[in-house]
Amino acid sequence: MATEPVAKRRRLSPPVENGRGGVPGFAKWNLEQDYEKRARKSTKKDVKHEKLPVKTAEGWQKNEKDAEEAVEEEKDDDKDSFMASDDEDGDSGVADIQEKAAPPKPQLPPKEQIRQAKEKLAAVASNISEDPEENYTQLGQLGEIANSENATVKKLALGTQLAVYKDIIPGYRIRPMTKDDMAGKMSKDVRRLRSFEHGLLAGYTEYVKLLAKLTQGGRPADASVFSVAMACACNLLVSVPHFNCRNDLIGILVRKISGRGVDADFKKCCETLEQLFRDDEEGHASLEAVTQLTKAMKTKNYQIHESVLNTFLHLRLLSEFGHKASTNSIDKDEEEQLVKKPKAKREFRTKRERKVLRERKEVEKEMKQADAAVSYEERDKNQAETLKLVFVAYFRILKARIQHLMGAVLEGLAKYSHLINQEFFGDILEALKDLINDAESLMEQDDEGDTELDSADQRNLTRERLLCIITAFALLQGQIDVVKSANSLSLDLNFFITHLYRTLLPLAMNPEIELSAKTAHLQDPNGLYIPVAKDTKVNVSTTAVLLLRSLQGVLLPPTNTKAVPPVRVAAFSKQLMSSALHVPPKSALAILTLLQQVTKTHGNKIAGIWNTEERKGDGVFDAQSLEVESSNPFAATVWEGELLRLHFDPKVREVAKSIEGNVLRKD
Known part of the structure; x- marks a missing residue:
């Protein structure tokens, strides 16, 4: 079967430009040559195979050929180096390259610096507060702003850091982590938490060091920065006393109050320590503060202000349990005894549920007892150490006869005398x-x-x-x-x-x-x-x-x-009635109130001095006697009571009448 011939396509010749045939652009490309010149990626590094050393009579030595090759390579390197020079005069023919100094940045005016610092501080603080675990790395930016030379910017940065740290500090103490802890296997959440704690502790430590630097060496030229730094340290110590760097914060306060100069910062530090002593339940912070205080007092040879010793009066020394107790019972407050809690409605539970609930309560009770035993023992130990340090300081001051501290020492001994x-x-x-x-x-x-x-x-x-x-x-x-x-x-x-x-x-x-x-x-x-009467904080x-x-x-x-002897009670009662005529109304009322309690207790012993017809003694009463027993009080009569009944203060008149009533009832 004959096949039809395939139709031939017409061959188109390129257009003729200026009488010449054109050649397309890609025909001029030599793709093989370009590929040949392309750089090869080598995964193998040039490894130099050194020859083995040769053993000679002098010992093992490096192969001579290998040494010669090494020397030649060093020469080649020297030739290639631009620092090499063939001239003996040292002219390398290479022009020295001098780096042009960068132009100084234009300094902003102080108002503009403060405005920009406020904006940046607000932005960084808000980011950290929103997600501390994610943005804790921005704490370093706050520290950089705090190192500014502008005093206003520095104070703003210190206050911002204080607010941020108070907001993000956890309720527990962070243990510094080692490299092994960070390199160990842990989950993603644990690693994130540990990274946050590590960054927080690092930033907080730098902040406390900055506060210590700003408050060291007396008051600087700008006193406001000193006051702000001192206020930040006081606020941190009261707000987060459980956290790290507590000793450093206490050291800042102790260094300030160890001198005798009294100013607003001094009073602020004393008030902070008093609040710390009152709020401290476990006794750790109090022990650290008292330890540093006593060391500072001894270093200064007890040439300190009296207010520093008065801070010891706020310590919670073995006074947590105020009820009287025996081996069998405890006397509770009357309000606690009278108020009875209503019984809750009993819920229906199966026998199995009651058994599980009973076992759970026993476990919880054992856990509470164990925790209480540990905490009580630790607290008692801390308070005992604190008490020992306080008494050592008191006794040393008594022995040295430091006159301006005698009142504070005696007041402290009077308060803690039962210990x-x-x-x-x-x-x-x-x-x-x-x-x-x-x-x-x-x-x-x-x-x-x-x-x-x-x-x-x-x-x-x-x-x-x-x-x-x-x-x-x-x-x-x-x-x-x-x-x-x-x-x-x-x-x-x-x-x-x-x-x-x-x-x-x-x-x-x-x-x-x-x-x-x-x-x-x-x-x-x-x-x-x-004298100018004003309200003072009563220590x-x-x-x-x-x-x-x-x-x-x-x-x-x-x-x-x-029992108190009747002669002593009568002599003091007569003197107190005479004293009530000369003291101001408030003191007179206080003295008569004390006599009211005395007459309730010892009314039958001293009733005779209120009655002129019943005398138990002969002779004359001597008000200026040097001895109580030789004053002969039963030969006197309490005639001052008639004048006190006519006192201009109605409260004094009322108490004077009640004293006479107590004596008559006892009689």
Whole structure:
């Protein structure tokens, strides 16, 4: 079968340009040559095969051929180096390349710096607060802004860092991680959390170091930066006392208050330490603070301000449990006993559910007991160490006779006297007697004109004598073992009682009886000191309050002590009624209220001095007697009661009438 011939396509020739045939562009490409010149990717590195060393009579040496090749390579490298030179003069023929210094950035005006810093601080702080675990790396930007030379920018950065750290710091202490901890196997969430903790701790540590640097070496030229840094340290110590770097923050405060200069920052630091002592439940922070304080006091030779010692009065030393207890029961508050909780409606549970619930409660009870045992033991240990440091500081000050700290030490001993070991009672009482004798000698010299004491010094001497009496009687309160051996200490206690009796009438004539040692005084042009009453934070009580505390220890001792002799009660009652006529209304009301309690307890012993027809003694009453027993109080009559019933203060009149009523009922 014949096939049809295939139709031939027409061959088109390229168009003729300028009388010549054109050639397409791709025809000019030499693809093989381009591929030949393309760089090859080599996965193998040039490895130089060195020859083995040769053993000779001198030992193993490198192969000579190999050494020659190495020398030639070094020469080639020197030739290729642009630092190589063939000229002996050292002219390399290469021009020295000098880098052009970058032009300095134009410095912005201070207002513009502050505006930009505010915007950046706000943006960074908001990012960190929204997602701390994701944006914790931006904490370094806050630290960079805090290093600015502009004081306003620095203060803004310090305050912003304070707010951010208070917001993102967790409720636990972070343990610094080692390289092994970071290299260990862990889940994605755990690694993310550990990275956040590591970054947070690093940024917080740098922030605390910056605060310590800004508050070191006294007040700088710009005092506002110093105050802001000190305020940030105080705020951090109160807000996050459980977190890391607590010792560094305490060191900043202790370094400030270790001097005797008093300013706003000094008061702020003292208030911060007092709040720290009050809020500390476990005792770790208090122990660290007291340790640094006592070391600083010893270094300064106790030349510190009195307010520093007064911070010890806010410690929670073994006073968490205030109820009386025995081995069988505990006396709870009356409100707790009267209020009964209503019984909840009993839910229906199967026998299996009740069994599971009972087992669960037993496990929870055991866990609570275990946690409580550990926490109580740890707290008691910390408080015992703190108490030891406090007493060591008190006794050293007493031994050194630091005059401006005597009042604060005596006040601290009076508060914590129930915690002092019995072995120290004799030494403490002897020291208190010496202090009273010294104060009396100074007062006598002042009366004779041998020394000149201003009113402030006189008030301090009076306060010290009263504090000595309070401390002496506070040593015996609540101490059962000491009460049994009180006969051996009776001479010392009689000394304090006699001294208090002799000072009642002079104290009643004191115009500053209602002022404390911390009350401000103004000096007029005539050189007189005018007391200015103002509300003060009471670590230091007024003279009237100290007098009442002393009298309460003498006339109303604890129930487990010996009974008060009738002569002592009558003598003090007569003197107090006379003193109530000369003191201001508030002090008179306080004295009569104390006498009201005394007459309720000892009314049958002293009823005769309220009745002129019933006398139990002969002779004359001596109000200025040096001894209580020799004053003959039962030969006197309390005629002051008739005047007090006509007092201008209605409250004083009412209490005076109630005292007479108590005596008549007892009679």
